[in-house]
Amino acid sequence: MTELPNLIPLLPEIVLALxxxxxxxxxxFRSTDATRLIGHLAILAFAAAAVLVVIFGDARQVTMNxxxxxxxxxxxxxxxxxxxxAATLFMALKWMEQENxxxxxxxxxxxxxxxxxxxxxxxxxxxxLYMGLETQSLALYLIAAYQRDTVRSTEAGLKYFVLGALASxxxxxxxxxxxxxxxxxxxxxxAQGFELDQPVPAxxxxxxxxxxxxxxxxxxxxxxxMWTPDVYEGAPTPVTAFFSVAPKAAAVALFLRVMVAxxxxxxxxWQQVIVALSVLSMLIGGFAAIAQTNIKRLMAYSSIGHVxxxxxGLAVGNTEGVGAVLVYIGIYLFMxxxxxxxxxxxxxxxxxxxxxxxxxxxxxxxxxxxxALAVMMFSMAGVPPFAGFFGKFFVFKAAVDAGLIxxxxxxxxxxxVAAFYYLRIVKIIYFDDPAEQFEPIAxxxxxxxxxxxxxxxxxxxxxxxxxxxxxxxxAQALFGG
Amino acid sequence: MTAFVFYxxxxxxxxxxxxxxxxxxPVHSVLFLILTFFNVAGLxxxxxxxxxxMIMVIVYVGAVAVLFLFVVMMLDxxxxxxxxxxxxxxxxxxxxxxxxxxxLTLVFAGWxxxxxxxxxxxxxxxxxxxxxxxxxxxxxxxxDYIYLFQLAGVVLxxxxxxxxMLTLRARSGVKRQDPLAQAARPLEDCIEVKKVAIGxxx
Numbered sequence: 001m002t003e004l005p006n007l008i009p010l011l012p013e014i015v016l017a018l019x020x021x022x023x024x025x026x027x028x029f030r031s032t033d034a035t036r037l038i039g040h041l042a043i044l045a046f047a048a049a050a051v052l053v054v055i056f057g058d059a060r061q062v063t064m065n066x067x068x069x070x071x072x073x074x075x076x077x078x079x080x081x082x083x084x085x086a087a088t089l090f091m092a093l094k095w096m097e098q099e100n101x102x103x104x105x106x107x108x109x110x111x112x113x114x115x116x117x118x119x120x121x122x123x124x125x126x127x128x129l130y131m132g133l134e135t136q137s138l139a140l141y142l143i144a145a146y147q148r149d150t151v152r153s154t155e156a157g158l159k160y161f162v163l164g165a166l167a168s169x170x171x172x173x174x175x176x177x178x179x180x181x182x183x184x185x186x187x188x189x190x191a192q193g194f195e196l197d198q199p200v201p202a203x204x205x206x207x208x209x210x211x212x213x214x215x216x217x218x219x220x221x222x223x224x225x226m227w228t229p230d231v232y233e234g235a236p237t238p239v240t241a242f243f244s245v246a247p248k249a250a251a252v253a254l255f256l257r258v259m260v261a262x263x264x265x266x267x268x269x270w271q272q273v274i275v276a277l278s279v280l281s282m283l284i285g286g287f288a289a290i291a292q293t294n295i296k297r298l299m300a301y302s303s304i305g306h307v308x309x310x311x312x313g314l315a316v317g318n319t320e321g322v323g324a325v326l327v328y329i330g331i332y333l334f335m336x337x338x339x340x341x342x343x344x345x346x347x348x349x350x351x352x353x354x355x356x357x358x359x360x361x362x363x364x365x366x367x368x369x370x371x372a373l374a375v376m377m378f379s380m381a382g383v384p385p386f387a388g389f390f391g392k393f394f395v396f397k398a399a400v401d402a403g404l405i406x407x408x409x410x411x412x413x414x415x416x417v418a419a420f421y422y423l424r425i426v427k428i429i430y431f432d433d434p435a436e437q438f439e440p441i442a443x444x445x446x447x448x449x450x451x452x453x454x455x456x457x458x459x460x461x462x463x464x465x466x467x468x469x470x471x472x473x474x475a476q477a478l479f480g481g
Numbered sequence: 482m483t484a485f486v487f488y489x490x491x492x493x494x495x496x497x498x499x500x501x502x503x504x505x506x507p508v509h510s511v512l513f514l515i516l517t518f519f520n521v522a523g524l525x526x527x528x529x530x531x532x533x534x535m536i537m538v539i540v541y542v543g544a545v546a547v548l549f550l551f552v553v554m555m556l557d558x559x560x561x562x563x564x565x566x567x568x569x570x571x572x573x574x575x576x577x578x579x580x581x582x583x584x585l586t587l588v589f590a591g592w593x594x595x596x597x598x599x600x601x602x603x604x605x606x607x608x609x610x611x612x613x614x615x616x617x618x619x620x621x622x623x624x625d626y627i628y629l630f631q632l633a634g635v636v637l638x639x640x641x642x643x644x645x646m647l648t649l650r651a652r653s654g655v656k657r658q659d660p661l662a663q664a665a666r667p668l669e670d671c672i673e674v675k676k677v678a679i680g681x682x683x
Contacts, residue, residue, distance in 0.1 A: 005627075017635060024642065064628040105646045112639050119632060131632035138636060142643035177588075203588045 006063040008056055009070040012049040012078065013118050019045035020111040027104030035102040039093040042107040046086040046114065053078045060477060062124060066186050069124035072477035076326055076470055077121045077253035084245035084333045085114045087448050088340070092238030094442040095344050099352070101147055101236065110242065113139035117250035121257070126175045126185040129254065133171070133218070137164050140247060144235045156234025163227045167217035174210025177203050190262035205269050212273050215258060218251040221311060222280035225304045232300035237352060240296050241340035244303050245333050252310055252329050256322055259314060260478050267317045274315040279410055281308030286417035293356050295343055298421065299336070302380065305418050306332050312411055313395045316402040319475045324394035326471035331379075331391040331459070338452030339376045342369060345441040345449075359425065361434030369441055370429045372453040377426050379456045381419035387459035394468070487527055494520035507553045515546045532615040 007014065023038045023045075030037075053075055060071040089110055096102040116136030123129035141164060145157020179185050181203035182193055194200065217224040232240045259270060285305020292298040310332070313325035346353050363370040379386035392415060399408040441449070455463065497520065500513040518541045525534035612620075622630060677683055 020635075021638075065625045067626075067628050103646070105642060109639070109642065109646075112635065112642075115635065127626075127629050128632070131629050131636065135632060135636050135639060138639045138643065142639070142646060145647060148647055181592075201588075202591050206584055206588055 005065065006061070009061045009063055010068060011056055012052040013115060013122075015049050015052060016045060016111060016115040016118065019048075020108055020115060023104075023111065024108045027108060031104070035096070035104045035107070036093055038104045039089060039107040042111050043086045043089055045111060046082045046089075049114075049118070050079055050082045053082070062188075064128075066188065067125045067128040068119075068122050069187075070122055071474075072470075073253070073257070073474040074122050076474035077249065078118055080249045080253075080330055080333055081114060081117045081121070081246050084249060084337060085110060085242065087337045087452075088238065088242040088245060091241065091341060091344050091442075091445050091448055094444045095238050095352075096236075098347070098442075099236075103146075106143060106146060109139045109143050113143070114246065117246060120250055120254045123254070123257070124187050124261075126178070126187075129258070130168075130171065130175065133254075134168065136247060136250065137168065137218075140164075140243065143239050143242070144231055146239060147236050152234040153236060156231045159227055159234075160231045163217070167214045167224070170210050170217070171214035174207040174212075174214065177207030177210065181207070187257075187262040191264060194263070194265040200266060200269065205266075208263060208266065208270060209273060211258065212270060212277075215251065215255045216277050219248060219255055219307050219311075220300075220304055221277045221307045222284040222304060223277075225281065225284060228304060229297045229300040232303075233294055233297045237296065237340070237344055237354070240299070241337070241344065244299060244336050244340065248303065248307070249329050249333060252307070252325065256314060256325060257478065259317070260322065264317075264479070271315055271317060274311055274317075275404070275407055278308050278311035278315055278407065281305065281311065282411055282414040283308075286414040289418065289421050292421075295346075295354050295356055295359070298356070299339065299343070302418070302422075303336070305414070306380075309392060309395055309411060309415070312399050312404075312407055315407060316398045316404060318398075318402060319472065319479050320401060321395075321398040322478055323468070323472040323475035324398040326474055327394050327467055328391040330467055330471070331387045331456075334452045334455045335376055335379050335388060338372065338449055338456065339380070341445040341449035341452065342373045342376070345369065345438060345445050347439045348436040350439075356425065356428060357432075358435055360428045360432035362429040362438075364434045365437040366441070369438075369449070372449050373429060374426045375453050375457055377422040381422035382415050383419075385460050387456040390459060390464060483527065487524070490520045490523040490527070494524070508550065511546060511550045511553055514549070515542050518542050518546065530614055532618055 019042065023041055026041075027034060027038050057070045057075040057078070058072055060069070062069045089107060092106070093102070096106065113136050116132045116134070116139065119132030120129060120136060121132075123132055141157055141161040144160045145154050147153035175185065178190070181201045182190060184190060184193070213224060217227075220228040232243065235243065259274070263270060281304050285301050285303075285308055289298050289301035289305070292301060306328075310325045310328050313321040313323075313328060315321070316324075343354065344352075346358060348358065359373075362373070375386060379388035382389045382392045392411070396408040396411055399405070399411070494517050497513045497516040501510050501517065504510045504513060518537055522534040522537040522542075525531070525537060675683060
């Protein structure tokens with residue numbers, strides 16, 4: 001007779017899984033006219049999970065035979081994922097109704113994707129990591145191909161699926177090498193093994209590089225970014241909005257945990273790989289975005305660049321660096337959710353538009369929307385006093401403190417390049433001749449846009465100290481402090 | 482004797498694996514894939530892992546490969562057009578393969594077991610004399626690894642939702658039988674009683 005494992009820390013995941021199944025049944029019985037109801041219930045489930053995460057997650061607990069861990073780091077990352085998912089789902093429902101594409105499977109699949117993300121964030125073993133990653137990825141492939149009647153959506157889904165399967169293969173190969181050379185897949189046992197101060201077997205290092213490649217694919221860091229622009233452009237806009245925030249935050253959190261928890265003592269082995277990924281992502285995010293004319297494609301390159309900046313903090317590899325990454329990603333979520341609230345509202349003549357020149361002269365047609373978008377763009381470019389500046393500031397400060405000065409210099413230079421295309425959007429909105437007027441912004445998008453632009457604008461007054469404190473607590477928890 | 486059987490299975494599986502990627506006809510590729518699976522199952526039996534061997538045959542050969550075969554037969558694939566870019570990417574591909582091969586050679590050349598490796602082993606397999614390996618798997622699958630088992634169920638559920646979502650179409654204008662509506666029709670709508678005069682039709 002075996003003892004029942006402690007299920008209390010697992011409650012958020014259990015709630016998400018049960019909610020997913022219950023809403024699926026509800027959807028099957030009520031058919032598509034219940035999409036809005038199911039969407040709102042899914043948001044409620046996210047809120048319930050967030051409450052449970054805050055109540056039960058904070059102290060470090062390991063359960064399910066060492067497969068699952070919760071700590072302050074997991075709490076921080078899960079709150080980011082749950083919040084971003086709820087905001088994007090909230091906006092998506094209205095867009096889908098307007099497009100006549102509302103189906104109840106969408107909120108259900110988002111719920112299962114978020115369940116996978118929570119499992120990933122709380123993984124304490126390569127096995128649970130892989131199961132979470134697959135739950136998440138499978139649901140994401142499906143919602144990328146969600147509008148199956150349009151060629152671009154199905155193409156996006158297929159591309160994402162094929163390349164994602166390749167990344168999963170790389171991950172499994174790397175994990176099998178690590179397992180073969182160490183005899184365990186558990187993060188704690190691995191960390192114990194590497195503490196022993198023996199020469200690290202070459203097999204572990206090769207496996208580690210494979211795992212880094214797979215994770216770089218999932219966070220879309222260059223040179224594993226090729227799928228990102230195509231998928232972001234082809235997928236329906238609310239799906240792109242979701243892709244650019246929640247899975248990104250979850251994958252970055254997973255990246256941090258995998259690098260720090262089991263392989264923290266191998267910093268010398270992986271630091272150079274992360275530095276290379278970071279520099280390439282910053283360069284590609286900066287230069288490739290300049291030529292784009294489609295705003296979703298532009299946001300894809302922008303997100304590649306932002307991942308590059310976040311990886312600067314990981315390359316530092318200490319508490320300060322990891323805390324800076326968490327602050328950076330937290331700010332990035334608000335900026336991206338706000339920007340996508342505008343992109344979702346880009347509708348002219350009853351259909352969505354996504355060209356950059358459709359935005360021209362927006363300040364004359366929709367002044368409030370234009371000023372909110374301008375705030376987002378200034379923040380993304382890293383202009384003080386907006387939130388984006390502080391994200392970059394903490395990351396670069398951590399890099400300079402740790403002596404990675406060339407990396408910080410490259411980061412500052414590429415953010416100047418990136419500022420060009422962000423500010424070009426501001427120029428298009430304010431100084432070009434007005435294009436066709438957009439339809440009125442939906443109330444959901446207006447609410448999300450309002451909250452996120454206020455956050456970005458007054459970040460240095462209100463949530464800055466709290467967020468930095470939370471992030472540094474989370475980072476300390478990750479380093480076992 | 483065991484060594485001979487091992488080399489037989491190993492050589493056959495490598496050879497048929499090579500045939501999978503070089504065969505001209507995709508159907509032949511799938512058939513060679515099935516042969517590979519059988520040989521690998523044989524290797525598992527040699528290792529004393531009869532459960533994994535049977536799963537290999539039942540799941541991979543019985544379900545996956547047969548499904549592959551159907552898909553390959555249904556898709557109209559021209560092997561010749563598939564190979565058009567082959568020569569172009571051959572140098573790059575073989576360079577990558579060579580780098581990987583040399584890396585792996587280095588890896589396995591430097592193989593040493595740490596003296597205290599036993600301390601970090603996660604789930605040591607029980608002695609075969611005490612417990613058959615089917616029982617051993619059963620003992621941990623639903624206890625120690627229940628979390629992963631349940632998650633695998635979620636992955637399958639998501640796959641099921643997805644395949645239905647991407648293929649099911651609600652077509653309008655299709656006449657379907659609705660037994661409930663048929664049974665609920667009032668009598669007056671269904672039967673009409675008419676007086677028929679003698680010598681005349683209705």
